[in-house]
């Protein structure tokens with residue numbers, strides 16, 4: 036076994052750059068021993084965990100790693116571009132970029148049930164990734180950004196605890212694709228992954244980015260997804276993030292985003308009737324995403340965000356603020 040499944044009781048918490056360097060050196064050796072001269076594949080979403088695994092494996096095995104970035108069309112604004120910029124241009128990684136936007140949006144057309152949307156996105160993500168994997172030759176290993184809470188969650192799931200929503204990841208590849216796993220972060224907690232990420236030279240903004248669900252904007256474009264509403268959501272979300280960054284809120288708020296429901300209200304623009312969707316702001320704080328409280332956003336900032344979104348985003352004519360803690364509301368709307 037490459038690493039044990041259980042974190043040893045005496046394993047020191049990685050809290051400093053020095054401890055992170057020691058972890059990196061040890062993992063580089065372990066990965067090199069495990070992989071030898073074979074090739075490794077990684078689904079690189081651009082999230083913290085897969086990005087840190089990518090940086091660690093590039094350090095350990097360089098071009099023996101192939102990263103596949105699948106853009107399902109539900110990424111935030113400029114997200115895929117920055118994955119390409121950072122890993123292909125910045126770290127000279129082998130990176131395959133798959134733009135599957137049309138494919139995903141085609142499959143999702145007319146589907147309004149959130150769990151069905153999740154299942155389609157999760158299943159199709161694996162299919163697209165598996166298709167890419169089949170095109171590559173001599174891949175022996177699959178790297179994954181599994182971290183310790185994922186392992187604890189599977190232990191709980193195996194013990195029969197019920198999940199509220201089905202979270203998707205890259206597990207469950209088809210039978211014909213049998214890879215050995217490389218999971219160098221599997222004993223780390225999230226805060227440790229971030230310290231390791233910074234020690235590997237990844238930018239602070241990337242390593243401390245807020246969590247983003249696998250189905251992406253797909254569960255924030257509420258109900259059946261349409262391209263125009265998805266685009267409006269992406270633009271409004273980019274404005275919210277820009278303003279949170281500028282006003283120092285990005286560091287204080289655990290997760291913040293826009294959801295756009297499939298309803299229209301009447302507004303006025305250029306002295307005529309203007310029907311548009313509302314953009315709903317959700318900004319929460321939490322420790323473990325099991326419960327969440329509402330973060331207070333100063334009114335002047337909210338006014339400014341409202342002003343920008345309603346003027347700059349075609350199709351949006353109102354901005355609403357969600358004040359619901361979890362429970363009773365989940366963090367995402369769907």
Ligand code: XMP
Pocket residue numbers: 153199200201202203246247248249250290324361364365366367368369
């Ligand atoms: P909820 O909405 O269940 O969200 O309160 C808790 C945390 O999980 C994220 N989330 C997901 N992450 N796939 C993911 O990878 C999903 O389908 C999914 N649904 C919710 C959510 O953003 C929050 O951080």
